[in-house]
Amino acid sequence: MVVSIVRYLLxxxxxxxxxxxxxxxxxxxxxxxxxxxxxxxxxxxxxLDMGELLRxxxxxxxxxxxxxxxxxxxxxxxxxxxxxxxxxxxxxxxxKEGEIGFVGGEQRVNVLFSRAKxxxxxxxxxxxxxxxxQCWKKLQHHLPVSNGMKIVCxxxxxxxxxxxxxxxxxxxxxxxxxxxxxxxxxxxxxxxxPTSHAKVKCNEEVSKECxxxxxxxxxxxxxxxxxxxxxxxxxDAKKGAKRQKKQEAKQAKEEHQLLLDFLAKRxxxxxxxxKESLDEIKKLKLELKDMEGKxxxxxxxxxxxxxxDDVEVYDGITCSNDHFLCKVCVESQLKTICENNYDKPLRxxxxxxxxxxxxxxxxxxxxxxxxxxxxxxxxxxxYMEAIKRLAREEKEKEMAKEQRRENDLSSKDKHFKIITxxxxxxxxxxxxxxxxxxxxxxxxxxTCKAQFCAWCLKDCGDDAHPHVRQCPWRHSEEADPYFxxxxxxxxxxxxxxKHLLKEYLEGNVEERSLREELHREATLLI
Numbered sequence: 302m303v304v305s306i307v308r309y310l311l312x313x314x315x316x317x318x319x320x321x322x323x324x325x326x327x328x329x330x331x332x333x334x335x336x337x338x339x340x341x342x343x344x345x346x347x348x349l350d351m352g353e354l355l356r357x358x359x360x361x362x363x364x365x366x367x368x369x370x371x372x373x374x375x376x377x378x379x380x381x382x383x384x385x386x387x388x389x390x391x392x393x394x395x396x397k398e399g400e401i402g403f404v405g406g407e408q409r410v411n412v413l414f415s416r417a418k419x420x421x422x423x424x425x426x427x428x429x430x431x432x433x434x435q436c437w438k439k440l441q442h443h444l445p446v447s448n449g450m451k452i453v454c455x456x457x458x459x460x461x462x463x464x465x466x467x468x469x470x471x472x473x474x475x476x477x478x479x480x481x482x483x484x485x486x487x488x489x490x491x492x493x494x495p496t497s498h499a500k501v502k503c504n505e506e507v508s509k510e511c512x513x514x515x516x517x518x519x520x521x522x523x524x525x526x527x528x529x530x531x532x533x534x535x536x537d538a539k540k541g542a543k544r545q546k547k548q549e550a551k552q553a554k555e556e557h558q559l560l561l562d563f564l565a566k567r568x569x570x571x572x573x574x575x576k577e578s579l580d581e582i583k584k585l586k587l588e589l590k591d592m593e594g595k596x597x598x599x600x601x602x603x604x605x606x607x608x609x610d611d612v613e614v615y616d617g618i619t620c621s622n623d624h625f626l627c628k629v630c631v632e633s634q635l636k637t638i639c640e641n642n643y644d645k646p647l648r649x650x651x652x653x654x655x656x657x658x659x660x661x662x663x664x665x666x667x668x669x670x671x672x673x674x675x676x677x678x679x680x681x682x683x684y685m686e687a688i689k690r691l692a693r694e695e696k697e698k699e700m701a702k703e704q705r706r707e708n709d710l711s712s713k714d715k716h717f718k719i720i721t722x723x724x725x726x727x728x729x730x731x732x733x734x735x736x737x738x739x740x741x742x743x744x745x746x747x748t749c750k751a752q753f754c755a756w757c758l759k760d761c762g763d764d765a766h767p768h769v770r771q772c773p774w775r776h777s778e779e780a781d782p783y784f785x786x787x788x789x790x791x792x793x794x795x796x797x798x799k800h801l802l803k804e805y806l807e808g809n810v811e812e813r814s815l816r817e818e819l820h821r822e823a824t825l826l827i
Contacts, residue, residue, distance in 0.1 A: 302424050303391050304336045305468035306450065307372055310387065313495040317343065317372045321385035323413060325377050325404050329391055331359050334374050338363045345371040349379040381412050388417040392425030405434030422450060456481070456493055485521050556599045563592045563615055564674035605630055606658030618675045621665045624658030631672070632680045639683040652688045713815060720823050724801045727794065729753055730760035740784050743769045756793065798827045 303322060310320055324330050330350060337344050343365045346354070353376070354362055365371050373385070390413055394401050403409060414421065427446050430437035445451070449464040454475035461475070475493035483489055483498055487505045503521035510516045511528035519526035570585045593615070600614040605627035617627040634657055638646055646655060653666035669688065673681050728734040729746035730753050742755040743765040752765040756774035761767075769775065770782045774797055776789055802823055810816040 302465050302468065303333055303389055304340055304342075305465070306389055306422055306424070307337065307342065308340065309450075309468060310389075311342070311372075315387065317370045318367065319386040321373045321375060321380065321383075321388055321416070323375055323377050323380055323388055323390045323416065325392070325402070325409065327353055327357055327359065327376065329393075330354070330374055330376055331362060333391060334362055334364065337372065337374070343368075343371045345373045347373070347375060347379065350375055353379070377409050377413050380416060384416055384418055386418045386420070388413075388421040390421065390423040390425075392423055392430065394425070394429060399429050399433060401430055401433045401437075405430065405436055407436045410436050410440070454493055487521060559592065560596055560600065560615065563589065563596055564671070566592070567615070568670055568673035616675070618667055618671055620656035620658065620662060620667070622656070622659070622662050624656050624662055624664070626656070626658055628675050628677075632676050635672070635676060635680050635684050639687040647687060648691055652691060713819065716810060716815075716819055717822070719809075720802060720805060720819065721826075724798055724805065725823065725826055727758065730758065738787060738790055740787065740790075742772075742775070742785060742790075743783055755790070757797070795827055799824070802827070 307320060307322065311317065322333060324333060327350075330346070331354065334344050334346065344363075345367045346362060346364045351362070351364075354360070367373070375383075377390075392404055394404065413423075423444075427437070427441050427444075431441045432438075447462055449462040450468065451460055451462050453460050454477070456479070457475055457477045459475075459477075477493050479489035479491050479493050481489045481498060483501060483503050485503050485505075487503050489498060489501055490504055491501065505521040506518050507521050508516060508518050509526060511531055513528070513531055515528050515530040517526070517528055517530065566585055566589055570582065570589065573582050573585070596615055597613060602611040603614050603617065603619070603625040604611050605617060606624045607626060607630040610627055610629075612627045614625075617625055618631060619625045631654075635654070647653075649655075650666050653668055654672060655666055656662040656664045669685070672684060676684070722732075726734055727736075729744070729749065729751050731746065731749045731751055733746050733748040735744070735746070738755065743752070743761075744755045745752050745765075752761045752763060753759060754761055754765050754769050754772050754774075756769065756772040759768060759772075761769075766783065774793060775782070776785065776793060802820065806816045806820055810819060
């Protein structure tokens with residue numbers, strides 16, 4: 302109820318600093334402060350009350366610095382000596398015995414009723430207070446007690462009592478029509494409201510004439526209304542422009558396709574030379590003659606980027622950046638490339654031709670088909686021969702590269718076989734592998750009976766023991782010169798294989814890349 306009263310006062314134009322909520326106990330202060338913050342209202346608690354809350358173990362109370370928007374919540378005792386324009390007091394007590402505690406003390410009642418400058422609203426049960434306190438029993442005859450809160454609208458001075466339920470629901474405003482004049486001169490269409498008319502939108506319908514002389518109606522609050530007649534005209538114009546643009550695009554596409562078909566058929570005519578194609582050649586010539594007339598009517602002459610001559614559009618080629626090159630310039634460029642074996646441009650473009658109308662042109666390449674539609678048979682023949690030569694050279698290079706790869710692969714396999722057999726595989730001096738090591742380092746081959754050193758695999762003649770004692774690969778910490786552990790033996794052999802692998806690669810493999818590849822693959826097997 303207290304929260305609803307404060308919300309009502311703030312909604313009707315009162316500043317937060319004009320209002321103070323007084324409570325007798327810290328527990329009520331904590332509860333009301335929490336409810337106000339949950340209702341998005343800012344609260345202020347002074348240092349005295351905050352200190353008592355902390356001493357009572359009540360922490361984390363959200364509050365703000367004192368300003369025009371904050372409502373102070375305070376205990377009656379700590380607010381003594383202060384004043385506020387409006388005091389809202391919470392005197393609610395809830396217990397089975399109906400005890401009111403020190404709320405009935407005359408001194409506190411005196412402090413409570415002397416804090417308000419202009420008005421005070423107390424929330425509580427007068428019957429409970431008067432039964433337990435002689436002070437309240439005397440006061441009940443002098444206080445306006447009701448089951449709600451009496452309000453008077455500042456525009457319609459009729460007194461009204463609003464109940465707690467109405468306060469909680471927010472349906473406590475004046476029900477009379479507002480009747481105030483808006484800036485536009487029309488009467489406010491809403492019920493009486495506490496807020497200003499700055500944001501009220503006028504719904505009255507007014508008439509206006511647009512710049513084109515069309516009169517139309519619109520809402521008063523619409524400052525820049527659009528004329529429906531003008532909008533319809535603009536909409537129709539846009540539709541017409543869109544339709545026209547679509548038709549022009551379709552026509553341009555058809556005309557471009559006509560030009561492409563003409564060039565394609567002219568290129569096809571150059572490829573037909575045998576006697577069996579005479580009828581087809583004759584038919585193509587007739588079609589080309591008819592199409593040539595249409596193309597001349599549709600497409601104007603173009604100026605060549607190189608020689609600046611104006612020629613028919615089909616007597617040249619145009620790149621995607623709209624650089625036009627005439628037939629004479631294209632043939633001259635191709636002759637320079639083909640006759641002088643200056644095939645770098647063709648090689649870089651993989652047989653196609655780059656636009657040379659501008660040094661920085663990055664357009665799509667001219668394909669052989671496009672070039673065929675532009676140049677003479679003689680020049681086209683030179684061009685195709687150059688392309689074939691380039692294709693042969695590329696094929697030869699690829700074959701040479703493949704052969705080198707095969708040679709390198711054979712060389713690699715050869716070296717890897719030697720490394721595997723002589724370095725990575727543990728075997729007797731006669732090449733018989735042995736797999737099991739039984740701790741004795743003076744070995745005898747079970748196949749050929751050769752006596753050899755387990756450390757360096759050297760042939761030791763009839764007896765390996767003398768060499769084993771002095772073998773440079775034997776571990777210096779071995780207590781017994783003829784026996785060792787399997788782990789220690791494996792570590793020595795790993796170091797020995799890496800040493801031999803390095804010696805072999807440095808002495809037998811010249812190519813660095815192959816040497817690194819063999820070293821990488823062999824190291825994985827050690």
